[in-house]
Amino acid sequence: MKILKFKLNNYRSFYKETPWFFASTDDKKNVTVIHCENGVGKTTLLNALIWALYEVLTEDLQEPEQLANKRSLREAKIGEEIECYVELFFEHLMRKYRLKRTVTVKKLDSKEYVYGNTEVIMQFSGDNGRWTDIKDYSDEIGRILPKQLHNYFFFNGERIEWIQRPINKKEFIQAISLIVGDETYTRAIRHLNGAKKKLDEELANIGDAETKYLYKEKKELEEKLQEIEKRIGDNDKNLDGYRKQEKAFSELLISVGGEVSSLEEERQNLINSLKSIDNSLTDNRKILTNYLSDKGYLIFSPNAFTKFLDLIKDLRASGTIPQPYKSSFVKKILDEHICICGRPLIKGEKPYAEVETWLNRASMSEYEDLALKMEGVFEESVREIPNTFNEISRAQKARVELLKRKFKVEEKIYEIGNKLKGSDVERARELESELQKIRSIIEDTIFRQGEETKDANLTKIAINKKEREIEEREAKSAREKNIKLQIKACRLAVNETEKRRDSLKKENRKDLEMRINKIFNNISFKPYNVFMADDYSLSLESIDGTVGKSTSESQVLSLSFIGALMEQAKEYTAKTELIGLDSSIYPMVIDSAFGNLGEAYQKKVAEFTPTLSSQSIILVSKTQWNENIEKIMRPYVGKEYVISYFTPKNDATEINIQINGITYDLVKRSPVENDYMEINEVIIRG
């Protein structure tokens, strides 16, 4: 997908219709820069594109319900309707698209307005050049650039850290799965199970009475499982909502100021420490489990080892082992009928019988070899016992330390809660009380979720048992046999697909971590390694362990994540010839790309941005577009705009920017009593 041009009409801060913003479609000069001061319309432009495509807005947008331009509403007559729209032209797989999303707002009186439904026109330009309407526009957009991925293509650079702390983790992981390809396998598993269910129904209809009854029982269990899974899903959604509320209350407490803010900030830090301790406890449990499953038997075996080794020692001392002859050697002598002393050996005579007794004794040599081998293994095991004891004891000590730390942190959190509950500030008391209520609901929900999950697992076991019972019944007809085979194939196919998905996931995660490290280390000047956890959260590690991330590092880390993910997606789609994500072309629209970064990082991110995607649109204020960035990015800029804001305030500070020797106003005092904006395209040289 490549953006060609877009315009806004009465959309948020943009009064009436803007001229077209043309995006650069040049492969080398692939960056479009829009200069605009903070608070004038940068975030609005980012949101206009997201709204046009998906009818959603970013979380940082102030007054999201106010889509229509306030001045247009003020100037409208009572009863009059004004149109607020965003129109976008883009290209995808050699086809041109036009998309226009409009909402009409009716003025009821000087203060009240009513918003109508949004209307969408989506068209594509056919071979004959005529525009044809697309009815299922949302499906079409989903195929071009899936909605759940839009956060990776349209984002605010200053707030990009959300990638490391997504509110809805499930949705986040699903989006990543879609990008890197393992969603294909998840769906294959779901649909194979769907096919299996249909085959089960088919079989139930032709089976005998007992089989039918078993199927009925299995169906009931499956329905029960479905209900439990629905409840689990609902609980997950509720938890997301409760956590949002919890976060909002916590932020409100911080905004109270003074001691209340410090206490809440301290509590948030403690909650983070608690999470990190819990992670360490999980790791510790894994270490202990591994030790116990690999080496645990050693603890219970020393007596058996010693007894065996003593026995071998005694046998050796008595000369019973090792045997002087191998059975093959004795057999050869008997076959050749001549003893090693030269005496002839004739069957039935005494010398033959004497040598033959050696054959019986020598045939025990296989056991003897085995016993000697076991002696070596047991000696090694005996030596290993103290080490195993030490390692397990070390892991247990670490566990005790972690539990002590956990207890202390929990105690401190509890104390802070009490302090806030008894605070002199009424607002703090109220907020803390709300926060405690919501936390109690979260705890209850998590508890319920645990119970439901347990119930779901038990039901799954019961279903498996029922399936085995059904399987055990003999096939009554050729058709039944055939369907049974198909069901078996379905089950095996699910197993095989799960295996492939797990191996792909493992491979992809390793590859993704490597790519993130490569990009991060290219941008960062610090010698850190990036570590990616199971839930895709990222941490930085130095040789001394995990290090805290600065704001710049967090931002760079998230950009590295996006870059690595896109790089991987490009390779994946090229490999599988997916048509959904066009193999290499997608836009990236970044609001305040360099906002919170330190100087050194700004330069590196500026170098990285043109390579991040095949088309970048970056929205910057004057301070975000400094001399260093200008120097690095200039060769890649294919289109450039300046949005000038004219303010009626007489004492406003005027701001301008020099581009190619020409001065452009960013903020200027207005000659009239209204504020207004002007959009100017910068002439690109060279």
Place this chain on the structure above:
Amino acid sequence: MAQPDSENNNTTLSEAVKIIVDKVISLENSHLHQERPQIVNDVLSIVKGAIIVENT
């Protein structure tokens, strides 16, 4: 509807499973951005096709 390949007349169950998985993955890849309700029927056809091969 998936049809059995004539050269796979002696397909064992494990080979049939591999064929099913490959075909289903390929089907899913081509519909990754739009989940159609009838996709389960297509998967069922693939399974039936592969097993018919195994039985002949």
